[in-house]
Amino acid sequence: MTEKTILLDHGSGGLASQELIGNLFLKYLDNPTLHSLEDSAVIDNQPGRLAFTTDSYVVDPIFFPGGDIGKLAVHGTINDLAMRGAKPICLSLGLILEEGLSLDELERVIISIAEACKEAGVPIVCGDTKVVPKGKGDKIFINTSGIGVVADGINISSKNAKAGDAVILSGTLGDHGITIMTRRAGISMEGDLKSDTRALHRLVAKLLAEMPEAIRTMRDPTRGGVATSLNEIAAASELAIELKDEDLPVRPTVRAACELLGLEPLYLANEGKCLVVVQGDMAAKALEIMRSTPEGAEAVIIGTMTQGKAGRVVINTPVGGSRVVTPLHGEPLPRIC
Amino acid sequence: MTEKTILLDHGSGGLASQELIGNLFLKYLDNPTLHSLEDSAVIDNQPGRLAFTTDSYVVDPIFFPGGDIGKLAVHGTINDLAMRGAKPICLSLGLILEEGLSLDELERVIISIAEACKEAGVPIVCGDTKVVPKGKGDKIFINTSGIGVVADGINISSKNAKAGDAVILSGTLGDHGITIMTRRAGISMEGDLKSDTRALHRLVAKLLAEMPEAIRTMRDPTRGGVATSLNEIAAASELAIELKDEDLPVRPTVRAACELLGLEPLYLANEGKCLVVVQGDMAAKALEIMRSTPEGAEAVIIGTMTQGKAGRVVINTPVGGSRVVTPLHGEPLPRIC
Ligand SMILES: Nc1ncnc2c1ncn2[C@@H]1O[C@H](COP(=O)(O)OP(=O)(O)OP(=O)(O)O)[C@@H](O)[C@H]1O
Ligand SMILES: Nc1ncnc2c1ncn2[C@@H]1O[C@H](COP(=O)(O)OP(=O)(O)OP(=O)(O)O)[C@@H](O)[C@H]1O
Ligand SMILES: [Mg+2]
Ligand SMILES: [Mg+2]
Ligand SMILES: [Mg+2]
Ligand SMILES: [Mg+2]
Ligand SMILES: [Mg+2]
Ligand SMILES: [Mg+2]
Numbered sequence: 001m002t003e004k005t006i007l008l009d010h011g012s013g014g015l016a017s018q019e020l021i022g023n024l025f026l027k028y029l030d031n032p033t034l035h036s037l038e039d040s041a042v043i044d045n046q047p048g049r050l051a052f053t054t055d056s057y058v059v060d061p062i063f064f065p066g067g068d069i070g071k072l073a074v075h076g077t078i079n080d081l082a083m084r085g086a087k088p089i090c091l092s093l094g095l096i097l098e099e100g101l102s103l104d105e106l107e108r109v110i111i112s113i114a115e116a117c118k119e120a121g122v123p124i125v126c127g128d129t130k131v132v133p134k135g136k137g138d139k140i141f142i143n144t145s146g147i148g149v150v151a152d153g154i155n156i157s158s159k160n161a162k163a164g165d166a167v168i169l170s171g172t173l174g175d176h177g178i179t180i181m182t183r184r185a186g187i188s189m190e191g192d193l194k195s196d197t198r199a200l201h202r203l204v205a206k207l208l209a210e211m212p213e214a215i216r217t218m219r220d221p222t223r224g225g226v227a228t229s230l231n232e233i234a235a236a237s238e239l240a241i242e243l244k245d246e247d248l249p250v251r252p253t254v255r256a257a258c259e260l261l262g263l264e265p266l267y268l269a270n271e272g273k274c275l276v277v278v279q280g281d282m283a284a285k286a287l288e289i290m291r292s293t294p295e296g297a298e299a300v301i302i303g304t305m306t307q308g309k310a311g312r313v314v315i316n317t318p319v320g321g322s323r324v325v326t327p328l329h330g331e332p333l334p335r336i337c
Numbered sequence: 338m339t340e341k342t343i344l345l346d347h348g349s350g351g352l353a354s355q356e357l358i359g360n361l362f363l364k365y366l367d368n369p370t371l372h373s374l375e376d377s378a379v380i381d382n383q384p385g386r387l388a389f390t391t392d393s394y395v396v397d398p399i400f401f402p403g404g405d406i407g408k409l410a411v412h413g414t415i416n417d418l419a420m421r422g423a424k425p426i427c428l429s430l431g432l433i434l435e436e437g438l439s440l441d442e443l444e445r446v447i448i449s450i451a452e453a454c455k456e457a458g459v460p461i462v463c464g465d466t467k468v469v470p471k472g473k474g475d476k477i478f479i480n481t482s483g484i485g486v487v488a489d490g491i492n493i494s495s496k497n498a499k500a501g502d503a504v505i506l507s508g509t510l511g512d513h514g515i516t517i518m519t520r521r522a523g524i525s526m527e528g529d530l531k532s533d534t535r536a537l538h539r540l541v542a543k544l545l546a547e548m549p550e551a552i553r554t555m556r557d558p559t560r561g562g563v564a565t566s567l568n569e570i571a572a573a574s575e576l577a578i579e580l581k582d583e584d585l586p587v588r589p590t591v592r593a594a595c596e597l598l599g600l601e602p603l604y605l606a607n608e609g610k611c612l613v614v615v616q617g618d619m620a621a622k623a624l625e626i627m628r629s630t631p632e633g634a635e636a637v638i639i640g641t642m643t644q645g646k647a648g649r650v651v652i653n654t655p656v657g658g659s660r661v662v663t664p665l666h667g668e669p670l671p672r673i674c
Contacts, residue, residue, distance in 0.1 A: 007669070013560020013606070014665025037569075038494060039420035039556060040390035042487055045382065053377035054429035054482055055465045060473075083376035092391035094480045096433070128392045128480075133671060136397075136475040143431045143465075145391055145482035150379055157375060219376060223350020232374075269350070328351025332344070334470060 006101040011131025024107060025127060028114040029093070033125040041125035043090060048149035051086030053077060056094075056143045060335040062109065064183050066175075066194030069142055070109040072271055072337055074116035075199045076222065077144040082201040083218040083274065085156040085208055086148025091117070093127035094143035099134045109140060120199045122146075153212050160216040161237035165305040166283035168276040170203065170290055171196065171298040172249045173226055177268030178257045180336050185261065191253030198272030203293045207276065210289055217277035220270070222337055224328040227266040229275055230303075230313045231327040240308025243315040243325065247302050267328045269336045277305060343438040348468025361444060362464060365451040366430070370462040378462035380427060385486035388423035390414060393431075393480040397672040399446065401520050403512075403531030406479055407446040409608055409674055411453035412536045413559065414481040419538040420555040420611065422493040422545055423485025428454070430464035431480035436471040446477060457536045459483070490549050497553040498574035502642040503620035505613040507540065507627055508533065508635040509586045510563055514605030515594045517673050522598065528590030535609030540630045544613065547626055554614035557607070559674055561665040564603040566612055567640075567650045568664040577645025580652040580662065584639045604665045606673045614642060 009016040026035065033041045055076050062069040074091065081088045093113065097106065117123055175196040182189060200220065207215055217237070221229040226248075234241045250258075250265045258265055272295060278286040283301055290296030308314070313325040346353040363372065370378045392413050399406040411428065418425045430450065434443065454460055512533040519526060537557065544552055554574070558566040563585075571578045587595075587602045595602050609632060615623040620638055627633030645651070650662040 008671040009667065009669040011560075011671060012665060012669050012673075014565055014604075014668070016666070017560070018664070036494065036496070036573075039417040040388040040423060040483075040485065042421055042423075043387050043389065045385060045387050045486075048382060050380050050382050050387075050484065051377040052380065052427060052429060052484055053463050054431045054480065056431040056433050056467045056480060058433060058467045058469050080376040084379055086377060086379075090389060092389060092482050094391045094393040094431075094482070096393050096395060096478055126390050130393045130395045130478075131671065132395050132475060132478075135472065137478075138469060138473040141433055141467075141469075141474075141478065143391065143393060143480035143482075145429050145431070145480075146377075147387065147389055147484060148377065149382075157373065159373070223348075223354070228351055236373075267351075327355070328349060329353070330346065331351070332346040332349050334345040334348060334468065336349075 004103055006097045006099060006131055008099050008131050008133065011129060017129065020129060024110055028110045029124045031123045043125060046149045048151045051081050051084045051148035051150055053080040054143065054145040055080065056141060057337055058141050058335050059180065059337050061183060062139055064195055065179055067197040068109060068112050069140060070112035071116045071197050073142040073144040074113055074120065075197050075271060077146040078120055078122055078199045078201050079220045081146050081148035082204040083220055084150060085154040086150045088122045088146055088148045088201050090123055090125040090147055092145045093124045095129045096137055096141040097131045098137035098139050099131055101139050154208060156215060156218055158217050158219060158233045158236035161233055161239060161277045161305045162216060163239055163305050163307045164280040165216055165277045166280050166301050167241060167303040168278060168287055168299055169302045170274045170296045172251050174250060174254050174265035174268030176271040177336055178254050181261055182257050189253050189257050193253050193257060196270055196272035198295050200274050200295055203290060203296045206289055206293060207286060211282050214279040214282035215276060219275045221273060221275055222269050222271060225267040225269060227325045228327040233277065234313050235311040238310040240306045240312045241303050242306050243303035245315050245317050247300055249298055249300055266325065271337060341440055343434045343436060343468055345436050345468050345470065348466060354466065357466060361447055365447045366461045368460045380462060383486045385488045388418050388421045388485035388487055390417040391480065391482040392417065393478060394674055395478050395672050396517065396674050398520060399476055401532055402516055404534040405446060405449050406477060407449035408453045408534050410479040410481040411450055411457065412534050412608060414483040415457055415459055415536045415538050416557040418483050418485035419541040420557055421487060422491040423487045425459045425483055425485045425538050427460055427462040427484055429482045430461045432466045433474055433478040434468045435474035435476050436468055438476050491545060493552060493555055495554050495556060495570045495573035498570055498576060498614040498642045499553060500576055500642055500644045501617040502553055502614045503617050503638050504578060504640040505615060505624060505636055506639045507611045507633045509588050511587065511591050511602035511605030513608040514673055515591050518598055519594050526590050526594050530590050530594060533607055533609035535632050537611050537632055540627060540633045543626055543630060544623060548619050551616040551619035552613060556612045558610060558612055559606050559608060562604040562606060564662045565664040570614065571650050572648040575647040577643045577649045578640050579643050580640035582652050582654050584637055586635055586637055608674060
């Protein structure tokens with residue numbers, strides 16, 4: 001490839017497309033399944049039900065402290081599989097490139113995807129590449145879809161939470177969201193603000209190996225943040241959730257940046273965190289397991305499922321009052337992931 | 338929903354997103370798996386290897402004679418599964434919407450997707466919706482990924498073609514590509530120019546039921562057209578392909594439009610056609626089966642796999658000469674699908 005930028009021709013399905021696939025995608029993402037470049041990947045089936053998920057990523061900027069759009073695309077789809085108790089098997093990679101995108105930037109993203117896949121042990125087995133004219137896209141949009149398998153006996157769903165269950169959060173609130181927002185606002189903070197983008201399937205596998213039946217619900221609080229995910233769990237399980245304010249972990253720099261921008265950590269996107277609803281009497285054990293992993297080292301119990309008003313999330317304040325935590329509304333935080 | 342257009346807030350993951358999902362996507366696409374709105378769909382596993390594929394659709398215009406971007410997204414992904422001999426099981430639906438897109442247009446696309454899924458018998462089981470600011474996208478981009486199952490004994494691959502095999506094309510050349518190109522050029526032709534977008538999984542199922550082992554290779558000649566797909570088959574199987582010029586079916590209006598625009602039908606995208614490479618002595622039977630289906634009614638044998646120079650596609654002209662058919666190169670036909 002001698003061109004330095006993406007041309008419309010790279011999306012026409014002819015020789016330029018084949019060059020891009022051979023010289024760039026296969027170079028970094030290669031594996032026997034992808035290599036054959038057929039219409040579909042064919043992979044061995046594995047015992048268990050199938051989990052299937054999809055996410056598109058349009059984050060702006062595409063590179064940010066702690067990660068980039070490529071890492072996000074790999075981790076995010078792995079995490080949505082893990083949240084149903086599935087073992088991730090493989091991913092697809094759909095690219096929509098804007099004419100004029102620098103090939104260097106594209107290569108950096110592909111290298112980053114390859115690293116994330118390798119580190120997670122989950123390959124890209126098929127892909128697609130389209131190019132839109134300059135001004136009809138924005139550098140690069142990525143779709144990753146994923147397949148996983150759910151072992152017999154595992155049944156994770158937001159419907160399954162029961163009164164008395166504990167709600168555990170795997171780490172601090174809002175790191176990803178505030179990193180993108182400050183970056184876009186051109187604000188630089190003292191301290192280390194960076195995205196928490198990370199794959200959670202190993203943490204989930206450890207939990208499920210130890211207590212396959214005690215884990216009721218898991219959810220990754222991405223767009224809409226922990227507040228919105230908790231509302232979804234409360235609604236689906238027809239229970240209430242009570243949170244203790246002082247138990248919500250937020251990094252000092254994140255808190256400071258939130259105050260500066262008038263944002264609330266509970267509504268900020270996370271890309272390497274999960275909410276785990278676990279049978280009450282197993283909560284201490286679950287917490288211990290999570291804390292034994294690098295991705296869950298800062299896990300805390302943040303609340304309890306209760307027989308309160310179905311769908312309501314309340315937060316008990318230190319002074320003895322309580323307030324309702326509603327889902328995100330009317331505060332557009334565009335292109336956070 | 339009172340708004341008449343898509344707002345950034347529809348992509349924030351909060352209440353506006355939930356409204357769009359509940360009032361629009363579930364309204365038309367509903368099924369028990371999608372309905373639960375979990376992080377991943379969980380579906381019953383079925384015997385056989387898994388096929389997995391992905392395509393993004395960025396066609397411009399989004400509505401065109403014979404179809405729209407939604408139909409294309411359903412048919413295209415079903416067809417990529419079918420080309421490996423897989424029975425399509427389910428699809429994902431990833432939307433990237435441009436702020437300001439009219440909700441009416443979005444609804445038309447979703448209705449069209451719902452119709453195509455119903456007609457094909459393949460449900461959307463999970464999805465994702467992102468919104469980008471006005472001017473950073475173009476109305477709507479769609480990604481569909483799909484899972485299928487490949488029965489034991491079926492082994493379709495572009496590597497598998499053998500010398501002496503016949504090459505069958507399921508119908509006429511270039512209908513989709515020329516429909517989009519004339520539309521974009523603002524040319525209106527006499528006669529009925531329309532996209533051939535169509536799902537081919539039933540035609541494939543019929544062929545495989547009758548002759549599971551005689552079918553070697555299948556490919557849907559989308560971007561790059563029949564010429565490029567034939568080159569890919571020749572390269573992968575390390576054989577040559579000989580075509581007879583007079584056997585290439587092109588509708589008269591398509592031919593006329595191609596002459597007007599200086600385009601060659603062999604390089605135009607098709608969205609409801611397949612190339613089938615079949616054991617030579619089974620070709621007549623395969624042709625008969627294909628012609629017995631509505632989608633293959635105009636099928637013809639267009640050529641033969643031969644022991645010529647590996648990867649070379651040649652066309653024998655009526656006057657006794659021959660010319661090499663190269664893959665598409667240097668003729669950008671952007672946003673055709
Ligand atoms: N970004 C990518 N990453 C990895 N593999 C890719 C990528 N883009 C394309 N591929 C692979 O290259 C091959 C050709 O892709 P292509 O999209 O041209 O096929 P297709 O879907 O059959 O055609 P069309 O997109 O026109 O319908 C496929 O095997 C696909 O998996
Ligand atoms: N366009 C769509 N069509 C069908 N279902 C959709 C669509 N968009 C979202 N959904 C469904 O709505 C639910 C919520 O989707 P959402 O994208 O908010 O979840 P998520 O992927 O966990 O979050 P994020 O995208 O922030 O990572 C999922 O069950 C998803 O399958
Ligand atoms: Mg194809
Ligand atoms: Mg997600
Ligand atoms: Mg493709
Ligand atoms: Mg999720
Ligand atoms: Mg395709
Ligand atoms: Mg999503």
